[in-house]
Amino acid sequence: MGIEDHSGLIDRCAERIACEIAVVGSGPGGAVTADLLAKAGRDVLVIEEGPLVPASACRPYSRDEMERKYRNGGVTVGLGGPKVTYAEGCCVGGGSEVNAGLYYRTPGDVLERWSREFRIEGITFDHLAPHFETIEKQLGVGETRGEISPQSAKLREGARRLGFSSLNSLTSFRAGAEMATAGGTADGDGQRASMSRTYLRWALDAGARLLADTRVQTLRREGDRWRLRVLHGSRGATPRRVEIAADHVFVAGGAVQTPALLRRSGIKRHVGNSLGLHATLKITARFRDEINRGNGGVPTWAIDEFAPRSYFTCAVSSREYLALEMLQYPEHFDEIEHNWRRMGIYSARVSGGRGYVRNLPGFRDPLVWFRLSDRDLAELSEASQQLGSCLLAAGAEALFPSVVLGGPIESAEQLSRLARLPRRATNLMTIHLFSSCPMGGEGTPCPTDSFGAVRGAEQLHVADASLLCTAPTVNPQATIMAIARRNALHFLGAL
Amino acid sequence: MRRGPDGPPRPTCSREHGPAKTEELALSLFEKTVEGICDSILQSRCQVPPEDADARRTEVVQYVLAQHGRMPDYLRLAFRLATWGFELAGLAHGGRVFHRAAHPSRWRQIESWRGGPVPVTRDFIRFYESLIVQCWYAPNGN
Numbered sequence: 001m002g003i004e005d006h007s008g009l010i011d012r013c014a015e016r017i018a019c020e021i022a023v024v025g026s027g028p029g030g031a032v033t034a035d036l037l038a039k040a041g042r043d044v045l046v047i048e049e050g051p052l053v054p055a056s057a058c059r060p061y062s063r064d065e066m067e068r069k070y071r072n073g074g075v076t077v078g079l080g081g082p083k084v085t086y087a088e089g090c091c092v093g094g095g096s097e098v099n100a101g102l103y104y105r106t107p108g109d110v111l112e113r114w115s116r117e118f119r120i121e122g123i124t125f126d127h128l129a130p131h132f133e134t135i136e137k138q139l140g141v142g143e144t145r146g147e148i149s150p151q152s153a154k155l156r157e158g159a160r161r162l163g164f165s166s167l168n169s170l171t172s173f174r175a176g177a178e179m180a181t182a183g184g185t186a187d188g189d190g191q192r193a194s195m196s197r198t199y200l201r202w203a204l205d206a207g208a209r210l211l212a213d214t215r216v217q218t219l220r221r222e223g224d225r226w227r228l229r230v231l232h233g234s235r236g237a238t239p240r241r242v243e244i245a246a247d248h249v250f251v252a253g254g255a256v257q258t259p260a261l262l263r264r265s266g267i268k269r270h271v272g273n274s275l276g277l278h279a280t281l282k283i284t285a286r287f288r289d290e291i292n293r294g295n296g297g298v299p300t301w302a303i304d305e306f307a308p309r310s311y312f313t314c315a316v317s318s319r320e321y322l323a324l325e326m327l328q329y330p331e332h333f334d335e336i337e338h339n340w341r342r343m344g345i346y347s348a349r350v351s352g353g354r355g356y357v358r359n360l361p362g363f364r365d366p367l368v369w370f371r372l373s374d375r376d377l378a379e380l381s382e383a384s385q386q387l388g389s390c391l392l393a394a395g396a397e398a399l400f401p402s403v404v405l406g407g408p409i410e411s412a413e414q415l416s417r418l419a420r421l422p423r424r425a426t427n428l429m430t431i432h433l434f435s436s437c438p439m440g441g442e443g444t445p446c447p448t449d450s451f452g453a454v455r456g457a458e459q460l461h462v463a464d465a466s467l468l469c470t471a472p473t474v475n476p477q478a479t480i481m482a483i484a485r486r487n488a489l490h491f492l493g494a495l
Numbered sequence: 496m497r498r499g500p501d502g503p504p505r506p507t508c509s510r511e512h513g514p515a516k517t518e519e520l521a522l523s524l525f526e527k528t529v530e531g532i533c534d535s536i537l538q539s540r541c542q543v544p545p546e547d548a549d550a551r552r553t554e555v556v557q558y559v560l561a562q563h564g565r566m567p568d569y570l571r572l573a574f575r576l577a578t579w580g581f582e583l584a585g586l587a588h589g590g591r592v593f594h595r596a597a598h599p600s601r602w603r604q605i606e607s608w609r610g611g612p613v614p615v616t617r618d619f620i621r622f623y624e625s626l627i628v629q630c631w632y633a634p635n636g637n
Contacts, residue, residue, distance in 0.1 A: 062633065063558070063629065063630065063633040067561070067562075067565075072565050072566055072567055073561070073562045073565035073566075075562055075565060075566045075567075075570075075626075076566075076567060077570070083618070319632040319633075320628070320629045320630075320631075320632040320633045322632075323628040323629065323631070323632040324625055324628060324629055327621065327624050327625065327628060333540060336632065337542060360569055363567075363568045363569045364568050365567035365568050365569060365570075366567075367567075367569065424614055
């Protein structure tokens with residue numbers, strides 16, 4: 001199933017490579033784009049900064065995976081207030097190789113807003129429905145099979161007792177015997193239908209080439225072609241300069257790397273000025289009974305009662321993740337030794353805030369700055385209290401939110417301590433970043449047009465989360481893929 | 496001047512290459528400080544079984560140094576400077592640089608930075624604690 005031995009992989013690249021279409025980035029946006037273009041008979045080269053790591057090479061959510069598949073070993077932080085730690089995939093297949101494979105169509109009201117406020121053509125729910133249907137069929141999206149995990153069951157129980165609407169998330173995990181080699185990570189048995197197993201593989205089958213371990217430094221327009229200055233070489237080796245010539249370029253490096261590359265290339269107008277993210281506050285709950293199987297998976301139950309303002313979900317709760325959360329509570333830290341099987345991590349997620357991406361002179365990595373407004377913080381505070389009440393209703397003995405509070409919450413009355421989240425003492429995280437190069441119709445202050453073409457630059461397109469106009473409010477992967485598909489078909493004149 | 500394996504001159508310890516020597520010393524000091532931080536946090540936070548204490552300690556120190564090396568480069572520089580600052584702050588706390596101090600004195604310094612009024616000192620300790628416990632509690636070394 002993997003692509004490690006595929007003939008489309010470039011082992012040794014020449015100093016100069018020419019192609020018709022260069023796709024920079026192999027995550028969900030880049031992979032869907034490459035697949036469609038290659039199947040249309042175009043000469044496609046996919047360029048990925050990270051390495052090719054076979055899907056079964058490391059345990060999901062392990063330290064090893066973090067070191068090999070994440071950018072900066074997973075150690076990245078957005079400055080601003082409150083601080084937000086974030087994680088980006090950096091390997092062949094991008095974020096799809098490390099995420100939970102949860103699948104949500106973009107809510108209709110979000111698309112309605114994009115159509116109205118950003119004057120985007122053809123982006124209503126009905127316009128995107130055929131793209132979602134195709135992707136769901138191709139990935140085998142569905143509900144996880146069998147019993148939900150005990151951690152999920154607690155969230156469901158809390159929701160039931162408080163009368164909150166909740167659901168079992170759809171996933172793109174494939175059930176079957178392959179599970180044994182990959183390790184299960186969702187509630188049911190299954191294997192992550194990541195890009196390296198699906199769209200990238202199909203793109204290579206259709207004739208595309210893939211160049212891994214290759215960082216694009218800059219894009220430069222020369223005549224009617226793009227010249228890409230790249231550094232090629234695996235981690236730890238001395239990189240080699242390579243020049244790639246392409247007629248068209250699709251940049252799909254993600255919401256941080258895409259604006260950074262465009263800005264390094266002198267394309268700066270409105271680029272990287274409107275970064276958005278789903279700000280997530282975690283609450284660790286200790287129950288009376290055992291809920292933690294220690295398998296490192298992402299339980300799939302979610303509460304959507306307060307959507308689109310907030311969502312409550314389960315999070316990875318293996319011992320190392322629990323230990324990280326409990327660092328806020330030094331007096332209770334030894335609970336990791338004795339009680340970890342009774343503990344699980346849950347998260348409250350809101351959309352809001354705004355940030356930017358900038359390159360710093362003399363440094364390689366871009367700076368991410370982000371700030372939640374007082375209103376956003378109040379919304380997060382309300383969401384964390386609602387999640388807390390739900391967990392207490394499900395029988396939690398103690399709650400340990402990722403805020404410096406002085407002690408755990410043990411009763412509904414104590415939830416009022418979350419009423420005002422201190423900006424400097426609140427620790428947020430996210431894995432959903434977007435909107436740094438949003439699409440927009442004529443007359444909008446957006447760097448890309450209604451179909452992802454970069455304004456003021458010929459034959460240059462964006463094809464990733466950067467394009468989303470605002471927060472999708474749900475897990476963004478399906479939205480990214482559907483929009484990439486729509487825009488690639490438009491490029492081919494086949495929409 | 497000695498020559499490296501590929502031919503170009505390699506810095507030596509001679510007086511004419513003072514900056515290279517200084518850089519080497521600074522790097523070594525940084526590693527010693529990180530080792531000291533790891534030792535103190537492991538001793539106070541994690542239950543280290545005596546039979547494999549050395550191996551686990553080495554694993555944690557190597558992981559923390561490797562993760563420091565993977566950080567975004569502007570943060571890496573900032574953390575290196577802060578780590579040197581932390582090392583020297585030991586002089587004010589116990590009369591010795593941090594890595595040469597005894598555990599109780601080191602731990603007092605860590606606690607004082609963790610609870611300090613300046614966010615940057617709290618973030619500094621949190622960064623190291625996060626990496627150390629993450630490595631420590633990861634099953635079977637990964």
